[in-house]
Amino acid sequence: MILDRFRLDGKVAVVTGAGRGIGAACAIALAEVGADVVLAARTQAQLLVVAEEVRRKGRRAHLVCGDLSDPDAGAALAGDAEAEFGRIDVVINNLGGGRPGPLGHSSTEALEKAFRFNVSTADALTRAAADVMLRGDGGAIVNISSVVGRVAGRGFLAYGTAKAALTHYTRLSAADLSPRVRVNAVAPGIVLTVALQKLVGEGPARERAEASTPLRRIGDPQDVAAAVLYLATDASAYLTGKVIEVDGGLHALNIDLDLPDL
Template sequence: MILDRFRLDGKVAVVTGAGRGIGAAIAVALAEAGADVVLAARTRSQLLSVAEEVRRRGRRAHVVESDLSDPAAGAALAGIAVAEFDRLDVVVNNVGGGRPGPLGRSSTDVLERAFRFNVSTADALTRAGAEVMLRGDGGAIVNISSAIGRVAGRGFLAYGTAKAALTHYTRLSAADLAPRIRVNAVAPGTVFTSALRKLVGEEAMRERVEASTPLRRIGDPQDVAAAVLYLATDASAYLTGKVIEVDGGLHAPNIDLGLPDL
């Protein structure tokens, strides 16, 4: 059955930035599909809450409290997965971020930190994870990029540049790791998380964001999790080096021909 291709029974996944928001939704979705999950983030209390959700789905969870701005911490997760669950099949490089600020209020140091947090950590875990996967049955790696890595928006110089690099890193690493490991990415648009609430807390700002999105709503973490599940499973067995834009149509053609609404 086609739905069997969306299953991860007997598989083991590592999800970074798994304590809340998009990362938590991804971890739970993978567990619902049958995977045991290694959960990594900075805040132990948040990780324990997500781990409980994974166990409620009948799967095992292992919590790793770690500062993933350090690439070495990310690389260590591959070995932890093997030590705890004897294998590694799926890596989701979700951790990332960056300080908002335009060029005039940014610095080279801010840019370098954004690259380290968004690209270097993903690279470290990709390398370590690939080494494990190549000794086993292969696997799938999914990177969480961002729509701002493609479109230009004021105030996102460091973050957007780093995410653009992660997007192309996805394509290049996919070429190197094929055919046994598939590497793809998801590029979310505006997704309603606790971080976003701080930016769009005012109703006028939220309305502005929704009005600029063709689907006229802010995304939900589960919208991203569903795309990651697809890329992590055999449902996407013939995809590698691709980026799925989960952005409410932000990248769709925006041409108004003056025709009446359908």
């Protein structure tokens, strides 16, 4: 059956930034289709909540609490996952973010920090996890990029530039790791995470954000998780080096983001 290709029974997935938002939604979705999940984030209390949801799905959850921006954290996380479960089959590089600010209110240091947080962390875990995958049955890596890595939006200089780099990193690493490890990415648009809620609230700013999207709504983390699930499973077995925009049509119609002044 075609739906069998969406299963991850007996597989192990590692999800960074798994304490809330997109990362939490991805972790729970992966558990729903059969994966045991290694949950990594800085805040233990948040991880405990997500771990409980994973276990409700009948899967095992292993928590790794720490700062993944540390240069050695990626290798340590992969080693921890392998020690706990003996394998790694899926990696979701969800950790990322950055302070908004246009060129005049940003800095070179902000750009460098955005690269470390959004690109270097993904690279460190990708390298370490790929070593484990290549000793085993191969696997799939999914990077969480952003629509602002593909379209212009005022105030996203550092973050958008870093996400653009992550998008191309996805293509380059896919070429290097094929055929046994597939690497793809999802580029979310305006998705209602905690950070976005603080930015747009419930008033006119939110209405503007909704109106700027062709589908006329803000995305939900589960919208992103569904695309991640496709890329993490054999449903996408003939895809590598690709980026799926989950953005309500922003990129397809070349529409600029319309968020509050930053």
